[in-house]
Amino acid sequence: MSYSERWQELFGPPVESGVGMTLASTAPEPVTRGESGAGNLKHSQGPWTSASGTAGELRTGTETSRAALGPGHEGVADGGAGLASVASLTSVLTSWQERLKAVRDECDALEGTLLSVAKEMGETETAIKNSFAGVSGKPEETR
Secondary structure, three states: OOHHHHHHHHHOOOHHHOOOOOOOOOOOOOOOOOOOOOOOOOOOOHHHHHHHHHHHHHHHHHHHHHHHHHHHOOOHHHHOOOOHHHHHHHHHHHHHHHHHHHHHHHHHHHHHHHHHHHHHHHHHHHHHHHHHHHHHOOOOOOO
16 A cells, blocks of 8 residues: 555545545645635634643642642641641641642643743734735735
8 A cells, every 4th residue: 555545544534535634723624726815713812821820729729738738737746745646647738738839730740831821922923914915915914
């Protein structure tokens, strides 16, 4: 089986037949010979910005929970003096505080990174759009 036949088996017949593979984020119209891309691949800052906001909210919630652990355990050592479970409880408290701190820090890093991606993708989309304006000979409209 040739490379071309294998490709067609996996992804369908060539575009000339009116049927072909398209990206999920493009319009469903097929591209036929002589047409320039009928589907418009578009990027939206929405998902990146939303994910950044979610990371920020998770960071805040995690820090609130971590901060509440300490006061929630005040007096346990004095009240349970002599009990073996107090040492175990202290160990568990420390473990959870460290875990929640790690989650908080990771969310903090993700929030900034995701915002950067949203900015970069938006700037890249604008740059690409402007580069096509030069090819077509007419300036693109600003949305």
